[in-house]
Amino acid sequence: MLDDMLRLCSIPGVSGCEHAVREYIVSAVGGCGACSTDALGNLIVFKKGKKSRQKKLMLAAHMDEVGLIVVYITDEGFLKFTTVGGIVTGILPGKRVLVGDGKVPGVIGIKPVHLADKKEASEVPGADSLYIDIGASSREQAEKAVGVGDCAVFDSDPVEFGDGLLKARALDDRCGCAVLLDLIRSEIPYDTWFAFTVQEEIGLRGASAAAFRIEPDFAVVVETTTAADLPGVEGEKRVCALGGGAVVSFMDKTTLYDRKLYDMAFRLGKAEAIKMQTKTLVAGGNDAGSIHRSRGGVKTLTVSVPCRYLHSPACVVSLSDVREVRKLVYALIGGMTDDQAH
């Protein structure tokens, strides 16, 4: 699973440009499931379990990640860009990026602090003033390497560090993709539908089409969620903690979760000795927001890996939490019974 995570976190897949991630997953699934791609680019995989059951379970993880898109190339060859998905401007200046399918290296430039006045030196540069420098000295030269509409991701290689932590770009939500992929390649107790969705970061869009098509009775979204277990952050504002195990949410900005499923997840986790925690702040949102309102309604749960510095070039998760999430999702496949759908 770690190997898949490292590979998945190295593939660019900004919302709307998820094809390379999808191709990797399709080849990794191999003969372990039946793959199909829908009109939006969602990858749907059906996996036979040991048994069939009447009610359908869908597991979902999104393939897309936040990033940048080139909107204009200046006469001098600099790329003006806008963000795709939620990225705070303060983490952009001075960061390296890879532009387009050709992964052309670039840097988000910043006026040297020596030339900045006192006000400038203590402020985050305005989003409008930012640009990507790929080293081109004219528009013509830049256009040989990149074009308007190309997406860019942070250039950030996965690094294992500290006590079992992993730093990478796009852990949100390649963690979830890696967990789903691992389940597809394992023996699972019941037939299960897997949805690798697109466009989560710009409004949970792919998942709505995937859920409509699969028509599940239950859904479990496998995600990352923000962990603010940092110095100076106290109590509920810490949200959840690295090393605290799988995060099961009762509510976030997009979904009020099914209480029975929530309670069942903790019961199952306890029985299986899985480390679990809940989210202590109603923050963030994910594909559950569109899945639970699909067709006549879907009972939905989210299981997440706690992740520090979400949507930055240096997201950090604990590998032990990823393992606990995998265990819990596996237990949920077996634990969902037909009568819980009512």
Added chain:
Amino acid sequence: MKEGIRIKKYDKLERLLGELACGCGCGVTGAENGAAQAAAGILSALMPAQIDALGNVRGEAEGEGPRILLDAHIDSIGMVVTAVGEDGFLKADKCGGVDIRVLPASEVNVWGKERLFGVITSVPPHLSGDKDGQAPGFDQLTIDTGLGSRAKELVEPGDRISLAGKGMQMTGKLYCAPALDDRAGVACILRCLELLKKSGRSYNLSVLFSVQEESGGSGAAVGAFSSQAEEGISVDVSFACAPGIPREKCGELGKGPMIGIAAPLDGETGVRLRTTAKSKGIPYQLEAMGGKTGTNADELSVSGEGMKIGLISIPLRNMHTAAEIVSLEDIENAAALMAAYIAERGRNDA
């Protein structure tokens, strides 16, 4: 990487820059030993080299011409650990003029008992309410080592932190890495010495890879005193043109090294550098500055009984960040210019 970006001609220079900028030990101001050892190792293949009381790398060679000092600073900006928390998070302060605006979500090397990887904390949009504006201060930033209580065994206050990042070639014969201020200058001097060696002649040269430039130039002051040279050239980086920078305050990348003109600099040396560049067909740009230069040249010129000093600057973008950018061609041209200048001085003196 996109095919066609790599320029084979500069492979060797790129390797040298890579080793000096991100392939060696710590080089943060005041704790330069890792970078100094790497530079001394390379220099000792070209002339006898040693490390002095302050940590400067010094090389001396005998030969033709007047004794000329070649200086570039070996230190780079970074941070210094001020406290180690039980939770594995570090507090830090600046060591040299690090640009705090680029720090959130950056990767760092923590030079404790061993080299440790760390991430500078940042607040994601889910929690910040997407409030942009004020850059955080050092009181708000912490460094996540991921080590929990074990951090206290491996890190202590005073340990240095450097900005992490690999070296990479970019379109337009450019190269990006942290600490190119001023490892680009160090690489330039080493490349110049290689060119002179190839010419088969030897000159009276003192090489100084000086410490503590970013904290005021103590290394240059003592290194110049020891060299006994009466003239010299300092190689540093200067601002390269980029959006938002007034044109008169920057040089263009790839248009050649910048020859400095300023009160602390020796006018005659500057004219000689320009004449040499013209006669050899080496491109150059002029950099005129009011008052001091903000480089080691200020210290070198008043060391001991005083020294006639020239300044060559390599244009660089994103100074004091982990993504500094220089032109490989500019470094090569600066090395060629210095080599030609030294050969010229040797001939005229004979």
